[in-house]
Amino acid sequence: MKIASFNINGIKARIGALTDWLDEAQPDVALLQEIKSVDEGFPRELFEDRGYVVETHGQKSFNGVAILSKHPLEDVSRGLPGDDGDEQARWIEATVVGNTHAVRLCGLYLPNGNPAPGPKYDYKLAWMARLEARARQLLADEMPALMAGDYNVIPQAEDAANPKAWETDALFLPQTRAAFRRIVNLGFTEAFRARNQAPGHYSFWDYQAGAWEKDNGIRIDHFLLNPACADLMQDCQIDRAIRGREKPSDHVPIWVELAL
């Protein structure tokens, strides 16, 4: 089963780019971030026509996550636990049932956090603490589980073309990286790095200053797999070429192939 994550930066602006990629890449599941749409505005029939079931957790103008799946989804849950007052749509969960295993899927859009320091950075760190709490539960469960999406975290210097430029940025501050590492170190496998240790692999290139043309990218979209899920991983890749197309998102898809 091929499970992909893609920050599309607005569903309305990305309909063509998204459907083209779906038709070619043929993921069984696509976890989408930044749909920037309310649930009623999401063009679900475009995906239902392609054989996907659609679950959204939308919000007006900003954020918003969704799951598209060619297999039935069960136990859908919206919102990251731990703060009932959090209005931002950044988390959706569901269980997808394969032939041999069921897998718990968590799609996430972690806060950017800039400028740091400040209230937005405080929100990012608080959100990451809630993420850690949910991650601990997923580890305790025996069911294979993954958390995938736009983490807005550059884990290591080799995950940026120009790490110097990110030193004071919320995506790369020591506190951000420590919070991410703390979650991984609970026992998760960072899927891409488990299969590829080379520098120069990115998932985001800014629209500005010719970042794509200069390959001035960063790797901020990640899959974290619990041990039962890591045992099923057969591949993990980043669809880099998508960034060079017409009217692209500033992110590209990343996907894992799981044996189920």
Next chain:
DNA sequence: ATGCCCCCCTTTGGGGGA
């Protein structure tokens, strides 16, 4: 580190992103 893009509800600009 700013040479862009997306959203809103618009006619002219503001908020937000990474």
